[in-house]
Amino acid sequence: MMIPFHHILFACVSLTCTEGLLSPSTVDQTTKYDTDSPNIPKQVHIGFGGTTNEMIVMWSTRQNDSSFVEYHNGDNSKENVKTSRGNTVYFPENSNGLQYLHRVVLTNLQPSVKYYYAVRGEKRESLSDQFSFTTPNSDGKQVFMIYGDMGTMTKSLPFIVYEATGEMKYSSIFHLGDIAYDLGREHGAIGDKFFSRVERMASRIPYMTIPGDHEMFPDSKNHYFHRISNPGKEWPMHPEDMWYSVNIGKVHFICISTEVFFTNKENIQKIMDWLVQDLEEANSRRQKYPWVIVMAHRPLYCSTDDKNEDCTKTHSVVRTHLEDMFYFYGVDLVFSGHQHMYERTWPVYKNRVLAYNYLDPRGTVHIVIGNMGNIYLAEKGSRPGGPWSSFISPSQHEMYGRLHVHNSSHIYWEVRGAQDNDLYDKRWIIQRIHGPFNKSSIFIPDPLGAAGAAWREQQDDSSDIISLRFFYMNGDDYTNRVTVLAFTIIILLFGLCFKKKILNIIRLCFVKQESLPK
Numbered sequence: 001m002m003i004p005f006h007h008i009l010f011a012c013v014s015l016t017c018t019e020g021l022l023s024p025s026t027v028d029q030t031t032k033y034d035t036d037s038p039n040i041p042k043q044v045h046i047g048f049g050g051t052t053n054e055m056i057v058m059w060s061t062r063q064n065d066s067s068f069v070e071y072h073n074g075d076n077s078k079e080n081v082k083t084s085r086g087n088t089v090y091f092p093e094n095s096n097g098l099q100y101l102h103r104v105v106l107t108n109l110q111p112s113v114k115y116y117y118a119v120r121g122e123k124r125e126s127l128s129d130q131f132s133f134t135t136p137n138s139d140g141k142q143v144f145m146i147y148g149d150m151g152t153m154t155k156s157l158p159f160i161v162y163e164a165t166g167e168m169k170y171s172s173i174f175h176l177g178d179i180a181y182d183l184g185r186e187h188g189a190i191g192d193k194f195f196s197r198v199e200r201m202a203s204r205i206p207y208m209t210i211p212g213d214h215e216m217f218p219d220s221k222n223h224y225f226h227r228i229s230n231p232g233k234e235w236p237m238h239p240e241d242m243w244y245s246v247n248i249g250k251v252h253f254i255c256i257s258t259e260v261f262f263t264n265k266e267n268i269q270k271i272m273d274w275l276v277q278d279l280e281e282a283n284s285r286r287q288k289y290p291w292v293i294v295m296a297h298r299p300l301y302c303s304t305d306d307k308n309e310d311c312t313k314t315h316s317v318v319r320t321h322l323e324d325m326f327y328f329y330g331v332d333l334v335f336s337g338h339q340h341m342y343e344r345t346w347p348v349y350k351n352r353v354l355a356y357n358y359l360d361p362r363g364t365v366h367i368v369i370g371n372m373g374n375i376y377l378a379e380k381g382s383r384p385g386g387p388w389s390s391f392i393s394p395s396q397h398e399m400y401g402r403l404h405v406h407n408s409s410h411i412y413w414e415v416r417g418a419q420d421n422d423l424y425d426k427r428w429i430i431q432r433i434h435g436p437f438n439k440s441s442i443f444i445p446d447p448l449g450a451a452g453a454a455w456r457e458q459q460d461d462s463s464d465i466i467s468l469r470f471f472y473m474n475g476d477d478y479t480n481r482v483t484v485l486a487f488t489i490i491i492l493l494f495g496l497c498f499k500k501k502i503l504n505i506i507r508l509c510f511v512k513q514e515s516l517p518k
């Protein structure tokens, strides 16, 4: 866009919602956010409950009040409007913001239904604007918006809000940690500012988060536990319970905290046990939810010049803990932030590229999408940190990702500029054999039989460049190796069959040269 597109967007974003009200007489929309009325609900945001049939609605008020949500599915006749009650928590640490936090869980929602809702306290005068959300369908195509590391100073935040509420009809948003920079800063004023700024989208599209390092800062962690309510967890949340999984459409999303490996180490065993259990279950239900996708703040693989970053290290703490597990349980994709850049890897395991394509990958594909930045521009990626790096954005643009889950086998991933929607990267990922990666999908009998297998066991893998083992390793990159072997054999056979002809041609060349006149 050449024209000052931002201005148009700002105009669009600031348009008032024109949907009807639950009871039009009770709310004066134009003045709502100007009044300092203590009980006007602010910072409304939603997120999935334990399943997509549940929606958690949260908001804040200045004074103590009860928590109610009135909602209906489009028919606002009196008998169809339901009211759910939730609870209020006093959060004194938010001393520069709204200290009463409200949470109501709506249950038994139907799939693919547009629900209209408004929140209120004890009295109907406190009724909020009307908002709406649409529950995802259990089949069919889904689109998810994914980004990490976004704060109140992020220049593109208004664009993100505009995009999220537009044509694309996102099933949910995933903010991969580092929220607001920081939730607790200025005694909570920044946290309040953030949730006010994202309200327009977060009140309509489930706003799913994981904690980043900034959410574990001493001044911010309680803000994270209070302002967010993760699916199926107690609220306020607990430090030992910051991870969850949720099935949306054909995807089993696993949302973890990588901070346990750094600031919250007493919980390492808890998350590891939980992951094994969750991944076991996920694999037993892969027919229904074939895609297994992990959301993590810190990446397992990244290319950056900052050698202090865990993901650049040979013995990366995050990778050491998680990579084997993700491989054994066949995690298709890992999304992360933390690095303020965009990078996509090939299917990779233990630093080894398993294929230079995305057709039935036999290893996890890693995507770093942390370039919404903080208060500065996105960082430029450095040179590739390894052969596994397939694409690093050379641009300092802020970007977000769209994950289109078409069906059980096809995912389309695209990355767009958060100022103009310019396309920066796109890729189809096709997986028709979901499941553990260490299970070889195609069985090719070992030509050397059991004796060969025993012999290969004794060989040292790293010592030679081409050994028989190179061709016979199970699992990873197996098809590529077999292809190389097949080509070598074909060339050798070709040479044998046409031995005479080839020799004749060579001889001919020499003879001709010799017979040339001097």
Ligand SMILES: *[C@@H]1O[C@H](CO)[C@@H](O)[C@H](O)[C@H]1NC(C)=O
Pocket (backbone or CB within 6 Å): 064, 065, 090
């Ligand atoms: C808020 O009000 C409820 C009901 O009136 C009361 O039970 C609760 O103690 C109050 N909370 C605070 C922190 O004042």
Ligand SMILES: *[C@@H]1O[C@H](CO)[C@@H](O)[C@H](O)[C@H]1NC(C)=O
Pocket (backbone or CB within 6 Å): 406, 407, 408, 409, 410
């Ligand atoms: C899955 O989606 C892709 C892309 O839309 C399509 O080409 C493919 O035929 C679909 N596969 C099935 C089994 O529906």
Ligand SMILES: *[C@@H]1O[C@H](CO)[C@@H](O)[C@H](O)[C@H]1NC(C)=O
Pocket (backbone or CB within 6 Å): 328, 436, 438, 439, 440
């Ligand atoms: C894959 O790895 C898991 C976990 O170590 C192991 O239990 C399983 O036997 C392995 N499968 C194969 C086919 O090697």
